[in-house]
Amino acid sequence: MDLLCRYAGRMDDLRSAFDGFTAIIPAGGAGTRLWPLSRQDRPKFLLDLLGSGRSLLQATVDRMDGLCAPDRIFVVTGGAHAPAVRAQVPSVAHNVLVESAPRDSMAAIGLAAAVVHHRHGPTVVGSFAADHVIRGLDEFHETVRQAIEAAHHGYLVTIGIPATRPSTAFGYVRSGEKLSDQPGSRARHVEAFKEKPDAETAMQYLATGKYRWNAGMFVVRTDVLLGHLQRIKPEMHDILTQLATVWDTDGRDEAMSRLWPQLEKVPIDVAIAEPVAAEGKAAIVLAGFGWDDVGDFNSLAALLPSVDRAGNKALGNSSLIVRDGVAGSIVSASAGRVVAVLGLDDVVVIDTPDAVLVTTRARAQAVKDIVTMVAADVPDAPV
Template sequence: MSFTTASVHPNLQPRLPQSSSVESMFQSILQQMGQTHQQIADLRHECAELRLANQSLERQVRDGLQYGFHTSRTGTPGFMTPAPPSPQLRPKVSPFLTANNVIPNSLPPLSGGGHEYITHYRPSPLGDNALTTFSTGNREIPGFYVVIPAGGAGTRLWPLSREGHPKFLLDLTLKGRSLIQATWDRLIPLASPSRTTVVAGPAHIKPIQDQLPHLTPSNIFCEPGPKDSMAAIGLAAAVLEKRDPDAIIGSFAADHMISGDDAFLSAVAEAVEVAKRDYLVTIGIAPSHPSTGFGYIRLGEKLNQDGVPNARLVSSFKEKPDARTAAAYISTGKYRWNAGMFVTKATVLLDLLEEYKPEMAQGLRKIAEVWDDDASREAALRDIWPGLEKIPIDNAVAEPAASQGRVAVVPATFGWDDVGDFSSLADLLPAEANQPRILGDAHLVLTEQVAGGIVVPGSGRLITCLGVDDLVIVDMPDTLLVTTRARSQEVKRLVKKTKDAGWKQLL
């Protein structure tokens, strides 16, 4: 049934809405449209994140097929294992990560000597920041001093890593070399033993000397107690400044893994060239996925100086972001992972420290003045060291200097991993398809319908698993850890609980 206007009683004619009602109606419509636009924007953002995740998964599958595996890196299907917290590191690619205990000086030189040069070109995966050719001569870099800070207990790898025997002393990749030995092998061609130094605590001096027999005793600097990276690197800088006022130092952690020797050498050599121009220089790692476990470096303008084609100013340093922020960083193509590698003149570092943390700079230089006299050194360390501020080098020097345009970054594309937890460790170990990785004697692990994960049979007893995926099982003689790869970053919370419960002998 329908009605026309003519057939309706005059008193029943519809009334036109008042102007205020019309305005209210339009406001409601505009509000709903705004909400719809916001929902569409959110959906687009989520779709962009899904595309990134799909691209990462496709790349991992492709890389797995290329290397003869069924997995993203070493065997676990990508849909079963969380995204790895570190970049694609393939130890097989690097001659520094071999099963032999290779004498570092036996590694083949990159050039035949004389005035021959080899150029290395590694395209960046970040599109608009492609790297250009950088020329390097022989491996050794004159005037360059290596500093290896060897500290921390590696609490995310507990109970495998302990305070008395931390992760840098362990062979975590079944290559026959501990992490600090691999770091030594990688860096010794650049500086020779006479210019390679280690900073460590009293409990680790003897084990380090045992593992690095060619380390000159005068080149191991003992810090009385942990004061974070600024004090450790600053101590080495102060001592080296006194020994050689023109020293250029490079700080590289003892417990990181690197593959791609050509790209690594090129990045360090370029960083040294930039450091000669009085910059504090860091090396930025090309991110392979939006990691929430690493800090980030925002790339600034290019230096546009002769001899350093890839170097840029650091716009800013960013703390570890959440997943959405990390994805946004990656999408811009302007961010690199902060691996904590710094190259600079010793004098420049201490002068920056004098400007931002004068008490620390003065204290470290006082210690360095008496370093070569045993009695005076012990007295200075006893009087000065406890009063030094405990602060990372990023917060003490790098961040304030970057805001003044005094920090540069050399983008690099070599594989890098800080082996920060059992999930990243699992990615470095070989495994059969759909099987867990095993760090230790594989005969002590029996599984049925088990995929992914990592098992450490450290106690010597048999470990059997049935129908569980992506577990972390660390069986040591005095304690057992069971968790999942997805929560392996949280192991340090258990370490704190263990300490609070009175089990300090297990730490």
């Protein structure tokens, strides 16, 4: 009985913490390091890369269950992707905010925050990318709960991912003193946000034990975020608040076409997080859940189950894939034809109807560069 009472009390605490909480899901980018699976017209957040039956976007929306109601989930995406987004997540179709052109994360998150603030007044919002993979739902919810608590006290809060290797693909956050003495609290002051480092600097970061990966997840009150924007980026603040004022009116399209192109193209880390951290007004909650941005085929391979004892991975119809003397590969046969690999370890072979990629897992980050070359050298390139 005591256990049940404690559990019920815990659920009440969680519901209280999440009251009014609103999720913002930026859904943009082409995911070019996952080409040719991910394309400009079919980016990775619309794909079921893990074979779960749900796209990364759908899984992100699913993850919000227990944090907020569907009418408190906003997706910000481009016009080209809006129909597919609405089709994949019809429960939040009414809250799909359409950008007229990509203006980076500050504009996307700022627009949603301004619209939420205009509709509901000061509200704690959290931004969660549409194309990330998270493992450990209960731990994720607990981390968000702690972030919401810190946000209620006026902090701009980020969620820090354990840095398991000296990656040069992510930004870093240096954590400082504890924010609270409450048992179980993992909230810390942020000492600094750091841009993507070189390999030597990344190793130095890990050696200190103070650095976490910056996964781009931010939790903050709308009035606090807009207040920071008004101080630091006043032009952006004015445009976003003007757009929010007319968003639910017939004047939206005209205002977007006139005002949106004037917005500075800048990530939220640079626009707000770095200067706010320098002022001592940013916090970090140390996360314990599994996270991956599925940034390339090497990271995707690490998320997929092995199909044999040699650690090979398959995407799509594995019955069409034949390997001999191969270990650590990731192969896709999505074009519907046989793909045979002989004597190559750690190879990436992605076969689609109009393009084939062959590389190694070690060169997975460089796929973006080959896509640039394809676009430049091949007429009507399938990118």
